[in-house]
Amino acid sequence: MSNLPIDIITNILSRLPVKSLVRFLCVSNRWYIVINGQAFIKLHLHRSIESKTDRTLIVQEQNACIPFDYFSFSFHDENCFGKPLEIYQPLHCSNVSTDILSCCDGLVCLYNQWGEEIAILNPLIRNLERSLKLRYVVLGYSVGKKIEDQWPNKEWSICSDSVFSNGALNWLVAEEGQSPENIVAFDLATEKFRIIRTPHKAPTSCVTCLEVLGQLCFIVIVDEMYNDVWLMKEYGEESSWTWIYKIEQGVVGSTFEYCKPLMRSKNNGKKILMEESYRYRTYPIWYDIEKKIRKRFKIPKLPEVFQTVTCVGSLLLLDGDNVIDPTLAGHNVIDPAQKNNW
Incomplete structure (x- = not known):
């Protein structure tokens, strides 16, 4: 390996999962600098x-016990999920839940309502930024003022949760x-608004929402x-809206509220x-959009009620960090005695 050109080594390493790359930090100074x-x-x-x-499901348990627990499940293919690994909650506060706000490029954003704090962490390498006030993390004060001043139509109100796609926050209005x-x-880079027409005007009796499935979904x-x-399919191009599937009661075989x-x-x-929800239970399912076949399956130790x-x-690091710590990275299962070190 020492005789291989550095560009070939880089090409090979870039195709490996995060867990392997963290171990390979210890191979040599050369590899450490590359990674x-x-x-x-x-x-x-x-x-x-x-x-x-190298995909992972981050699962937030939801039940009467507060605070909620978090787990990660590595996902290899449709029939192979890794064992659950507990993720420690950096914003732990008794009797108050910490919610997952969003996930982007391997970073997870957590929000604690009691302290109005946010933590942003990379769960695979345990890189963490915590105790950040909400107004500065979500948009920033000056950006928040621009949203108020530049809102495209004063008659419009937000009627969905925001989703992050293509560098922009998106709301149904x-x-x-x-x-x-x-x-x-x-757009968080330009701090400018744009308006995108939805592909379909639903009756007022229907509920509508936005999700991200690689691209923005309506x-x-x-x-x-x-x-x-x-x-x-092409962000911002209204002509690229494409209907991709309908999942119906008869196909699913049981009553559901939302998939x-x-x-x-x-x-x-x-x-x-998909994450199928019905009457305080949550189920993981695979849905074949061509054959219209739905299959419920089990993931070991998955909570009965959860959000995903x-x-x-990702190896992305946060502000203030310029190297990955191989002594912390890649170990999602936390020893309770170590939790005070966060």
Whole structure:
């Protein structure tokens, strides 16, 4: 290996999962410098996204016990999930839950309502930034002021949770009593708004929401009947809205409220991993969008009620950190005696 050119070594390493790369930090000073380089970190993230490899489910348990527990499940293919690994809650506060706000490029954003604090962490390498006040993390004070001043239509109110896609925060908006026909997107780089038309005007009796399935999704939910899903193949291009599937009661075989799409299968993308919710129970399912076949399956030690975000394997670090610590990285299972070290 010592005789291989550095560009070939870099090419090989960029195709490996985070867990392996953390171990390889100890191979040599040469490899340590390569793996910690910003160019390599960006290359590895791009390849992980494009190849749909090194993916993880971050599961937030939801039940009467507060605070909630978090687990990560490595995801290799549609029939192979890794064993659950506990993720320590850096914003632990008794009797108050910590919620997952979002996940992007391998970083998970957690929010504690009691202290109005946010923690951003990379769960695979345990890199953490904590105790950040909400107003400064989500948008920043000056950006928040710009949103108020530049809001495109004063008659529009936000009627969905925000989702992050293509560098922008996206909300469904509508006038009072109307169903959403527009999406307002706020580009975090340019701090500018844009308006995107939805692909379908749903009846006011239906619920609509936004999700991300690789690209931005628009979903119409007809209570306990069906979910209709459109995908924007080219972000910002309204003509690229494409209807991709409908999941109906008769197909599912049991009553459901909502089937949240999480990710596509690795090989052909014709199967969608979903989180199915009904009457205080949650189930993971695979749905074949061509054959219209739904299959519920089990993941060992999965909580009965949970919420899920998908996370790609990433070496991204946070402000103030310029190297990966091989003594911490890659060990999601935390010894209780070590929790005070966070």
